[in-house]
Amino acid sequence: MFWNSVVGLALIAPVHALIRFGCSQLVVDRLDPLVMPEEVPSAHVHQILGGNSFNSTMTHDLPGVATCTSCQPADDFSNYWTANLYFRRQDGTFKRVPQKGNVGFEGQNGGMTVYYMQNGLADFQQQSKVTAFAPGFRMLIGDPTATTEERANDFPQLTYTCLQDMNTRFPETKHFPTEPCPAGIMANLRFPTCWDGVNLDSPDHMSHMSYPESGTFESQGPCPASHPVKVPQLMYEVIFETAEFNDRSQWPTDGTQPFVWSFGDGTGYGTHGDYMFGWKDDSLQRIMDEPCYVMCQSMRTQDMSAMNACTVDPVVPEDVDGCE
Template sequence: MRSSPKRLPALLLGTALIASVLGIGTVASAANSDSSAPTTSTAAASTHTGHVMAASTKASGDDPDGDGYIPAVPPVTGVTPSDRTPPPAYFHEFQANCSATHTAPDDPIVYPGQFGKSHDHTFMGNKSTNAASTTASLYGGATACKAPADASAYWMPSLFKGDQKILPVGPQTIYYKSGVTDYTSVRPFPKGLRFVVGNPMQSAQEFRAHKGFVEGWECGDSFFNTDIPASCPSRPDVQLNLRMQAPSCWDGKYLDTPDHKSHMSYTVVKPGTNDNMCPASHPVALPMIEFKMAWPVNGDMSQVRLASGRGYSFHYDFFNAWEERTLKALVDHCVVGGLQCDARGYDETKPQRGAVLNADYRLP
């Protein structure tokens, strides 16, 4: 393994080794990272065989030595978390509208190169995503996102009603927002960054307390559910919805770490204020991804479940493969610019500001 002063604590690595020997999984977070990610016990893991969050232990195209650390080249250094309060802007976001492309029991972040190792996932965006996906294989690939420059891979556990797999219909809303108060400090994702949001092993209480929890499972007038509701109104306009936010502060050093979380952190509150800023350990402010998913299912929901288990096992993955110029243009115009943009980078309430992309969703 690489010699690095920024590795995960020895306790975490030791726990992962024990879990490997026992045939179970473990999730733990390094200090100042995603502290809402729970640590699983042996008993809990044994009840979710096949759904544990494993540490990377296998060589892959992006991680040839298989230690789970993928360094950023070059790293981002010399950044101090911004604690300034910019001019008020209620919105600072744009949308990446991406449709579901396929499903497979693969996970190129958690189980790189291990086909069929994961529970079933529904993939959005890049059409080629599979267990062997790397930055190089995704970048520039065919995509089901409206912007052809977004070849990123987005995925989540598949949803079932009984034995029927229910796929989201049409472009799903994936927001790119500012997670920090100083939205002018947000910069684009580095090429190849990847992370997991949430944990298939989490309990209902841990899901509700997760820093990325927004409104839980929704349908009709029912909100803030930690599990999938037992029933939803049987109306054409009712779907099952879920929103969940990702951490948006990066350590500037690694594109991935063995637990797929420790290189990222949620924001912290500036003392004496209500302002959000990045912690010193993760000083680089990146866009905050928010999944807003909708599944076409309603009525009797008693047989609706996720491939990973109960509704509170929901989690999702992101693997960045944006074309750099396009992502920077959208971030600068919409996030840093304090706008509420659609997938073209256009804010209909401020038409005078123009759009980033043309009618074909490409840079002019």
């Protein structure tokens, strides 16, 4: 399998840190404290992961208030969230598409896989020096109003993979898959890696971050002078279990694909992800400074039962799963 081969190569070479871990579902709720703080309900439904201090305002110290986390690292009280995916039936009704654990995280309650890395995933050396995010840091990537590939191309590292099996990673597309995907649809969200070094946020939640000045993160392109601080690349792999929706007889009779984001986008171009940093003390920086690949001694972990047990009740009373 792909991931086993990655780990095998890592064991024979000295490397710096790349971590990959699972986060279970904390709650599915209509809250968005980054874009719509204090607005209850928010514009659309999200699946939220991470520390149980999540609320509609997020003005508090996350690791100082949270008492549990749905993520594998025991010191990570950050919050990660994405929109929910729905299947539009021929009668116009909607059913939420569940999320499932990745390879190595079978049994996880929904959620997704999170990466923090210094260089691209396939670079086993991971030798670049990165600065961990600072307390209070937050960011957004993607545009939920995007309806064209031209606009989606402003965010080059937001893609989809139609999983033929759980180890499929290519090809990637900017739009939703147009054919049934046997093992599910994976949304890939890779955040920018250059920070201005000053602002923990910005009005659009993106301007304090930048892509490399030339090249890409994977090719170790340099950061621009306006955003000189290289931070870890944060990456989400969100796998939607489409098995019950892959029967083409359920799909629209005009041949179009039936999946739609919770904010109404049926193209896939509007995919986006939100992040609020909440690692305890300097735990993330210590991990990033350690020569390790996935299995890092300085990363304290908890078992899956503890991850799955960390949940909160939804604030907005509504049926987020759609029709039965």
